[in-house]
Amino acid sequence: MSVKHNVLVVGLGAVGAIYSYVLKRGGNTQVTCVARSNYEATLADGIHIRSRVYGDIPGWKPDRLCRTVKDAADTSYSYVLLTTKSLPDIVPTAAILEPLLSRDYVAKGPLPVFVFVQNGLEVERDVYDAIKGLNVGEPKIISTALWIGTNLLPGNVISHVMASQERLSAGIYRPSFSPDVKNSPEEALILQEFAALFKGTDNKVTVLDEVQRVKFKKNFWNAGLGSSSALTRYPLPAFFREETVEKIVVPQLRAIMQEILSIGRAMGFDENALPSSVVEETIESTARIHKKPDSTHRASILIDLENGRPMELEVVVGVLVRKAKELRVEIPRLELIYSYLYLIQQQILAGKK
Amino acid sequence: MSVKHNVLVVGLGAVGAIYSYVLKRGGNTQVTCVARSNYEATLADGIHIRSRVYGDIPGWKPDRLCRTVKDAADTSYSYVLLTTKSLPDIVPTAAILEPLLSRDYVAKGPLPVFVFVQNGLEVERDVYDAIKGLNVGEPKIISTALWIGTNLLPGNVISHVMASQERLSAGIYRPSFSPDVKNSPEEALILQEFAALFKGTDNKVTVLDEVQRVKFKKNFWNAGLGSSSALTRYPLPAFFREETVEKIVVPQLRAIMQEILSIGRAMGFDENALPSSVVEETIESTARIHKKPDSTHRASILIDLENGRPMELEVVVGVLVRKAKELRVEIPRLELIYSYLYLIQQQILAGKK
Numbered sequence: 001m002s003v004k005h006n007v008l009v010v011g012l013g014a015v016g017a018i019y020s021y022v023l024k025r026g027g028n029t030q031v032t033c034v035a036r037s038n039y040e041a042t043l044a045d046g047i048h049i050r051s052r053v054y055g056d057i058p059g060w061k062p063d064r065l066c067r068t069v070k071d072a073a074d075t076s077y078s079y080v081l082l083t084t085k086s087l088p089d090i091v092p093t094a095a096i097l098e099p100l101l102s103r104d105y106v107a108k109g110p111l112p113v114f115v116f117v118q119n120g121l122e123v124e125r126d127v128y129d130a131i132k133g134l135n136v137g138e139p140k141i142i143s144t145a146l147w148i149g150t151n152l153l154p155g156n157v158i159s160h161v162m163a164s165q166e167r168l169s170a171g172i173y174r175p176s177f178s179p180d181v182k183n184s185p186e187e188a189l190i191l192q193e194f195a196a197l198f199k200g201t202d203n204k205v206t207v208l209d210e211v212q213r214v215k216f217k218k219n220f221w222n223a224g225l226g227s228s229s230a231l232t233r234y235p236l237p238a239f240f241r242e243e244t245v246e247k248i249v250v251p252q253l254r255a256i257m258q259e260i261l262s263i264g265r266a267m268g269f270d271e272n273a274l275p276s277s278v279v280e281e282t283i284e285s286t287a288r289i290h291k292k293p294d295s296t297h298r299a300s301i302l303i304d305l306e307n308g309r310p311m312e313l314e315v316v317v318g319v320l321v322r323k324a325k326e327l328r329v330e331i332p333r334l335e336l337i338y339s340y341l342y343l344i345q346q347q348i349l350a351g352k353k
Numbered sequence: 354m355s356v357k358h359n360v361l362v363v364g365l366g367a368v369g370a371i372y373s374y375v376l377k378r379g380g381n382t383q384v385t386c387v388a389r390s391n392y393e394a395t396l397a398d399g400i401h402i403r404s405r406v407y408g409d410i411p412g413w414k415p416d417r418l419c420r421t422v423k424d425a426a427d428t429s430y431s432y433v434l435l436t437t438k439s440l441p442d443i444v445p446t447a448a449i450l451e452p453l454l455s456r457d458y459v460a461k462g463p464l465p466v467f468v469f470v471q472n473g474l475e476v477e478r479d480v481y482d483a484i485k486g487l488n489v490g491e492p493k494i495i496s497t498a499l500w501i502g503t504n505l506l507p508g509n510v511i512s513h514v515m516a517s518q519e520r521l522s523a524g525i526y527r528p529s530f531s532p533d534v535k536n537s538p539e540e541a542l543i544l545q546e547f548a549a550l551f552k553g554t555d556n557k558v559t560v561l562d563e564v565q566r567v568k569f570k571k572n573f574w575n576a577g578l579g580s581s582s583a584l585t586r587y588p589l590p591a592f593f594r595e596e597t598v599e600k601i602v603v604p605q606l607r608a609i610m611q612e613i614l615s616i617g618r619a620m621g622f623d624e625n626a627l628p629s630s631v632v633e634e635t636i637e638s639t640a641r642i643h644k645k646p647d648s649t650h651r652a653s654i655l656i657d658l659e660n661g662r663p664m665e666l667e668v669v670v671g672v673l674v675r676k677a678k679e680l681r682v683e684i685p686r687l688e689l690i691y692s693y694l695y696l697i698q699q700q701i702l703a704g705k706k
Contacts, residue, residue: 232697234696255685332686336690340581340602340605343585343587343592346597352591
């Protein structure tokens, strides 16, 4: 392909850095990154990528580095990838992207495709609404579910440990769920063009007709396992290594995830969209990994909590609590988990011990 | 009174020390204490009591100090006060008191009255069963609910901050609950004689016909508030100071305590034995204390957890979970709380981070 796509990546953490690098490897893009905490370090020395897939790339830099989205909003982009943590209780995503969502900006060029590379549910909603409000046509938003094993370490080092290929499942964001929806020809084209950016890289993009079910399914782990790890403040091996503990705690993990499943059913995800087996599969795959003596993974929500940083609570658990209330589904365990983590989140934000 | 009662106090923590001191003030007792972690310090320099009620008493010592219950079992006692933490999952109380529960020991003199000065439910059961097994008549066990504000600080200092009078509610331990039970003349005498030990002290003992309802009522705080403080790892002011947090977390505290109430009902505590108002009263009295800027109290279960010491989990929460299972009461929140704290307890016991 000869066309260079102008891509903006907002958030130069572990995921943003790996995706910026992968897009450059695709050879078809010009990449601008907005870095926040690591702007100075990246400007001076670049990012040090240590990847099991791509090898060691010391001092890697994108084509352009900006300190703010406002600084980056001086030109048009085909794609805007959002790779920040999703913290709508602190700053709504539409506010982060505001310089790209103004009438002035969209008057200057075609509307970019916004790609959400974030965990959690309904992370796209406020940006969708903001674009709708501009009256410049249907928003082009791609929602994704991502499997990646990467962390930003001190010294601006990106550790990228997933040995097999990355997986990114992508679909058009639609504000409501409909089980049998198919992509329109226009939607299919948006997704194909996005997937084409990764051709020739080791990163596989799977194009879906309906992505919300995949994001919802992925959230079983975050809302059930991640939250439990945060509340106990023990990483997941503590849940599975001793039979006495496993016997007490695994039935509770199952019960939490049954609550999530019942919310999904009330939202319209039928057995086909969201198989009941997701509960046991999530438990079994997690147990398999964390029974191994070399398991050192810590859930990101636990890492955030331990470091006194805000957690992705609202898009992982809060959204479920609100859905359940709206749809009158009983979720005593998730409500309790949410209230405890909400208390902790507020204390973290207030800087209190 | 002229008779000197021989009293053994097992456990020379904050509660044991204050009660040993108070019993001596009563003037009618000879006090032997079994100290564990602070035996050497107490033998050398005594205990340093700093009390809002009794003033500063540096270097206070009981009449006799023993390192073990076995060492103390060389003589007969009228009363054995148990003031240790109740941790049946680590060592059953009957095992701690075993030297006093042997055929040899009871052959030497009359059976002592065992007085349980411990939080939690059914803490008396295994000792009751052990005495029953000796076939020396009905066990004489006094069960109590205690309100005291005291802590053991480094340097063998007892801080005793409750400004008003101590309160100890005492009744005969009976292994099953019966709502309208009255003390038999013999039972009434056991309790009166025990209360008489405190005559002339500032410590008030209230004699009850039925004490389990009071212990059950007190457990609303420990199982509902204490456990929530432990799981969030924030002291209780964090629950009540900000309206946003209070709005989310207090309905959950209420829901947890409604679960405790429903267990109580299934156990036979009717509205008269256990008024439903206990839920709001527990919340309101706690909010009243912890909304004050000078509130520094930390629930003992939180202190234990923070210091990596075992928590009184089984007698505070575990007993409720087992009761609910037996009586088929649905308690999703308490089950979840128990499973998380059980996991933490096992990691503490295994010395794992």
